[in-house]
Amino acid sequence: TLSATLRLGPRLSLAASGTMGRTRSNDAEQGFLTQGNGVITSAFALSATQQGVLTRGDAMRLTLSQPLHVERGRLAYRDVQVLDRDSGELGLADQGFDVNGDPRTVAAELLYATPIVDGQGELGLFGRMEVQPRGDMDLEQYSFGGRLSFRF
DSSP: OEEEEEEOSSSEEEEEEEEEEEEOOOOTTOSEEEEEEEEEEEEEEEEEEEESSSSTTOEEEEEEEEEEEEEEEEEEEEEEEEEETTTTEEEEEEEEEEOOOOSOOEEEEEEEEEEETTTTEEEEEEEEEEEEEETTEEEEEEEEEEEEEEOO
């Protein structure tokens, strides 16, 4: 994982984070194990945060991200099989298959939060859109919401 934050002024900052991972497992006791170089995964997020957008103390953040994504790899399922059809000998055998992740999902999220009631509470609003390519069309998902909290 590599991340960085850049402050462009007293109210604006940019942040970026990226992760690559490799998963390997060859434990003979497991039903699934990795083969070859294992399974490669990735994720990233880029965000911009602005403070003091509408009032003093409020903030808005826009984020573009890719949730954890399987890039490539090879898995195997280990189970008991007939190893020799003539003798009927049973034993453990691996059935390997490639794992190439679905097309990359990309998400965009907008968050806004502002203090209310003389700083004793907070109002937060958010919107999120995810796009998942599926063949010749994209699956788009939207979610919106809010949060109201008070300290006492």
